[in-house]
Amino acid sequence: MARYYRYRLPPWALKCILIAEKVTLPILLFQLVRTLFFPTTLDVFLLGIFVFIYIAFSLGWI
16 A cells, blocks of 8 residues: 555645645644633634644644
């Protein structure tokens, strides 16, 4: 079974992944500030999801 290789995807899918990778950090920082000022369960949950997605992009899992 071959390892997942992102550059074998169609150009439109690769472009979507690259855009998502660039947008993740600003959304993560906004959610962090929002969670610090208005901590609700939903905000903490969303922050955890965004942290996981950012780590996954950083480590090359996605």
